[in-house]
Amino acid sequence: MKSILLFTVMVVSIIGTSQPSIKFYNKGVKLASKSEYVGAIENFSRALEADPYLPEAWFNRALAKSKLKDYGGAIADYSKAIDIRPRFAMAYNNRGADKNEMGDYEGAIEDYSRAIALRPGYARAYYNRGVVKLKIGDAVEACGDLTKSIELDAGFAETWYNRGLAFNAVGNFLKAVNDFTKAILMDAKMTRAYKHRAIAYAESEQSSNAILDVEKYLQTDSLDCEAYQLAAIAYFQTGDSTKGKAKLNRADRMGCALK
Structure with missing residues (x-):
């Protein structure tokens, strides 16, 4: 993260x-x-x-x-x-x-x-507090702070991205997808948002969308072994065991054990 x-x-x-x-x-x-x-x-x-x-x-x-x-x-x-x-x-x-x-x-x-x-209207402080709460595992409180930050200033892509991470952490994958999408629209260079949106898609059994996102992410970071694992899971979900095994093998060669 x-x-x-x-x-x-x-x-x-x-x-x-x-x-x-x-x-x-x-x-x-x-x-x-x-x-x-x-x-x-x-x-x-x-x-x-x-x-x-x-x-x-x-x-x-x-x-x-x-x-x-x-x-x-x-x-x-x-x-x-x-x-x-x-x-x-x-x-x-x-x-x-x-x-x-x-x-x-x-x-x-x-x-x-x-x-x-x-x-009380300090959007940056709400954002920062939300990020730290997310870091220490308090995702519910993080969602609250990041939402308040967005209410005060909706123009910062990182806030949407981090709230997406928080929504993923609490299992609200639909809202996570929406936030990562917003972040990507605001900042096309935020490629890490594709990886985490892929996680949200995979968790909500939207495997085809997950594959599209994780493959796009891997174009920018081909050394992220966890992304290959994520791709493998998504391919297995679609029944494509050949590509799933290929992605797992790539992750294994990189020394990343399946979690």
Whole structure:
């Protein structure tokens, strides 16, 4: 299962602070926009030396650290931003994403919940919380969060995809098919959705559709042995034992035992 988390990027101009902090902060923003994160961090640090009570600088330095996979450093910076601005919903959201990266799922959910409490219409926080709940096996709760995220912002293909995963997990295969279809229509490059829609089709005994989807997926990822197993099951369901055995043999050669 592949999911992504949504960070909130905040690029703002600052007024009412000392000139050195403005200079270094704005330079940091410019460098970050070019993905020059090391230089951005250096400039945000200089801005904070001039004005340590600048929550935007802590926030954006944290975001740059996240991009460099320094999740511990990012969490510390987001925490400082929150100390200065306790109602900083975006900082809670992003800190939650970094906690997730470090395997602190309970802490991530807590931060997303704080972000939602501060901003009830925060679609990204609902999405992120739903993804983490799905990861820890709470598919029912994940469905609720992802549905709320879609109600607030229906334009993000990943939300439909992840809700499809959640519907598969709870056995609601018809709704899963609908969500994967929506995700594919929104993002034609999301080929992994074909694999999981194939699972939903196979589970609901729509074997021909499952075959079409899994074969399309295998065109983009020929090294996924689980997909060959899925194809084998679908072919066996249609009575085509020759193709079913061929797919199983391919999976076996790849070292993937049938589950």
